[in-house]
Amino acid sequence: MSSSDPTAASLVARRTRRSLGAGFFASELAILFRRRRTWAMLLALAAVPILIAVAVRISSSGSSGRGPAFIDSITQNGLFVGIAGLTIAIPLFLPLTVGVVAGDSIAGEANTATLRYLLVSPVGRIRLLVVKYLAAVVFCLAATLTLSIAGILIGIALFPVGPVTLLSGDTVSIGDSLVRSLLIALYATVSLLGLSAIGLFISTLTDAPVGAMAATVVLSIVAQVLDSLSQTEWLHPWLFSHYWLDFADLLRQPIEWSSFGQNALLQLGYVVVFGALAYGRFSSKDILS
Amino acid sequence: MIDGSVTGSSRPAHASGLAIETTALTKRFGRQTVVDDLALSVPRGSVFGFLGPNGSGKTTTIRMLLGLAQASDGEISVLGERMPQRLGSVLPRVGALIEGPGFYPFLSGSANLRRLDSADGFAPSGTRSARVARALDRVGLGHAADKKVRAYSLGMKQRLGIGNALLAPRDLIVLDEPTNGLDPQGTREVRSLIRSLADEGTTVFVSSHLLAEIEQMCTHAAVMRAGKLVAQGTLDELRSAGSTRVTVTTPDTDAAAQVLRTLGLDPGHPDATGATVTAALPEAIAPEDIVSALVAAEVRVRGFAVDHASLEDLFVALTGEGFDVVQ
Numbered sequence: 001m002s003s004s005d006p007t008a009a010s011l012v013a014r015r016t017r018r019s020l021g022a023g024f025f026a027s028e029l030a031i032l033f034r035r036r037r038t039w040a041m042l043l044a045l046a047a048v049p050i051l052i053a054v055a056v057r058i059s060s061s062g063s064s065g066r067g068p069a070f071i072d073s074i075t076q077n078g079l080f081v082g083i084a085g086l087t088i089a090i091p092l093f094l095p096l097t098v099g100v101v102a103g104d105s106i107a108g109e110a111n112t113a114t115l116r117y118l119l120v121s122p123v124g125r126i127r128l129l130v131v132k133y134l135a136a137v138v139f140c141l142a143a144t145l146t147l148s149i150a151g152i153l154i155g156i157a158l159f160p161v162g163p164v165t166l167l168s169g170d171t172v173s174i175g176d177s178l179v180r181s182l183l184i185a186l187y188a189t190v191s192l193l194g195l196s197a198i199g200l201f202i203s204t205l206t207d208a209p210v211g212a213m214a215a216t217v218v219l220s221i222v223a224q225v226l227d228s229l230s231q232t233e234w235l236h237p238w239l240f241s242h243y244w245l246d247f248a249d250l251l252r253q254p255i256e257w258s259s260f261g262q263n264a265l266l267q268l269g270y271v272v273v274f275g276a277l278a279y280g281r282f283s284s285k286d287i288l289s
Numbered sequence: 290m291i292d293g294s295v296t297g298s299s300r301p302a303h304a305s306g307l308a309i310e311t312t313a314l315t316k317r318f319g320r321q322t323v324v325d326d327l328a329l330s331v332p333r334g335s336v337f338g339f340l341g342p343n344g345s346g347k348t349t350t351i352r353m354l355l356g357l358a359q360a361s362d363g364e365i366s367v368l369g370e371r372m373p374q375r376l377g378s379v380l381p382r383v384g385a386l387i388e389g390p391g392f393y394p395f396l397s398g399s400a401n402l403r404r405l406d407s408a409d410g411f412a413p414s415g416t417r418s419a420r421v422a423r424a425l426d427r428v429g430l431g432h433a434a435d436k437k438v439r440a441y442s443l444g445m446k447q448r449l450g451i452g453n454a455l456l457a458p459r460d461l462i463v464l465d466e467p468t469n470g471l472d473p474q475g476t477r478e479v480r481s482l483i484r485s486l487a488d489e490g491t492t493v494f495v496s497s498h499l500l501a502e503i504e505q506m507c508t509h510a511a512v513m514r515a516g517k518l519v520a521q522g523t524l525d526e527l528r529s530a531g532s533t534r535v536t537v538t539t540p541d542t543d544a545a546a547q548v549l550r551t552l553g554l555d556p557g558h559p560d561a562t563g564a565t566v567t568a569a570l571p572e573a574i575a576p577e578d579i580v581s582a583l584v585a586a587e588v589r590v591r592g593f594a595v596d597h598a599s600l601e602d603l604f605v606a607l608t609g610e611g612f613d614v615v616q
Contacts, residue, residue: 011420012458018377018410027407035395113391117453120355120387121408122380286358
């Protein structure tokens with residue numbers, strides 16, 4: 001620990017105005033996508049459509065007419081593999097990975113004791129929450145895109161590809177159908193915004209990241225169970241998972257945007273409410289970890 | 290409280306030349322009062338030792354100073370500005386190691402420092418790599434910069450934590466138990482680092498439960514016990530607050546003890562070997578008068594010493610002895 005090193009004047013300089021935090025956001029993304037855990041989750045999500053495609057290819061002997069939506073369409077057109085993969089992953093796999101990222105956001109920093117060093121650096125508490133949330137949103141986008149693109153690629157590899165017949169009966173070009181696949185990935189991303197906000201809030205409640213992750217995932221399952229019970233029908237439109245699978249309207253000609261809008265509005269409501277709760281909790285919390 | 294220079298609570302903090310000032314600072318967790326009516330005053334440019342046994346409220350105080358925990362009561366000013374209201378403009382000028390280092394185990398030492406530096410809105414990204422390299426060199430981790438922190442030893446993590454406090458030019462550096470986990474060589478290095486920081490004009494606030502560590506590098510100190518400040522001031526002030534003793538080395542112990550008694554001192558019984566006589570020295574009596582009285586009484590004086598009680602004695606007297614964690 002020598003103190004004899006020359007004091008370079010340029011190293012002493014400080015910014016005169018506080019930066020907006022773009023650098024910190026970049027650092028947050030770098031950390032997120034440098035973790036093996038993140039890549040393992042993305043690989044697992046990519047494996048979902050690949051497994052479906054391989055299973056269907058091996059066993060394909062005509063359509064049975066049963067099974068989840070879009071599975072049947074795969075054999076006719078490989079471009080449906082991505083959509084089928086999303087349909088399978090939306091109820092459990094996607095919430096699972098989002099629960100891990102959002103639940104870990106604050107609690108994980110508390111657990112590694114880095115939270116207090118970030119806060120005295122200082123990154124403001126609001127800024128930290130916003131950056132953590134935006135990083136979770138980027139992960140949601142990466143997750144749904146990974147799944148869609150992996151599905152499209154394996155579909156092209158294993159099945160015939162051609163113009164796509166939509167639910168409305170119209171046929172669109174391959175290019176148009178790819179755009180619609182991306183739209184559906186975007187729809188799934190928007191669907192996960194509410195859950196991400198819930199995960200962020202739960203993450204401010206505890207120093208144990210595993211607990212926050214589990215609680216977030218459990219909540220997503222509870223919401224879906226409630227959504228399937230007729231006794232709680234009055235509650236259904238308010239559940240963040242209510243519109244999760246309603247992206248079929250994007251497969252009509254012309255595109256029916258109303259379900260996209262409804263879903264976005266509902267998710268925005270969850271972001272506002274749980275964002276406010278997270279802020280209320282975190283801004284006054286004693287950081288003792 | 291031994292301190293003579295208690296902070297004037299009516300004075301505005303920015304005029305006082307204090308790096309840290311608290312008035313009536315209190316922290317309660319439920320019904321337990323962890324920090325009780327604390328009035329710290331840390332002069333700018335000082336190396337300030339913050340002493341106290343484990344569990345005496347040092348770390349909680351530091352967390353409040355840095356805006357991590359909210360005070361239940363009282364006021365804090367750091368570098369002349371109110372905390373936590375002015376947190377955004379105070380903390381960029383403060384480097385801190387708080388209750389041990391905290392790093393991402395899957396990142397290298399330098400990647401960890403870059404990450405924490407990016408969280409500081411006033412740190413220019415252009416010089417980031419150079420500043421990180423310099424901080425790592427300064428704490429002797431230049432060779433381990435690209436190693437994952439997972440592979441660091443406890444002492445290396447501690448060094449990295451100190452390096453983080455040095456990423457930018459600071460007016461105040463707060464080090465909570467900086468020598469934890471360091472070997473004797475590392476402890477010496479931390480001491481010399483703190484001295485070099487002080488030479489550059491940085492105020493260093495260093496907490497410890499080990500007095501010996503602090504005594505060698507501090508100009509000022511405060512002692513905590515069970516959440517309360519029991520002493521504060523310069524090291525000389527603290528030392529002079531302890532009792533002073535005279536020790537006479539002589540073969541004529543009985544005669545010497547007799548002389549001391551006639552002067553009004555209380556030598557007690559000479560020790561077993563019969564070579565020295567010791568007694569507490571009241572302020573009213575000058576040591577040279579004792580020597581001349583001893584010589585006049587034909588006591589064969591082989592040695593004569595006036596000792597201030599060591600800070601160690603004072604520390605133990607203030608905080609109690611033994612392993613009991615104060616509740």
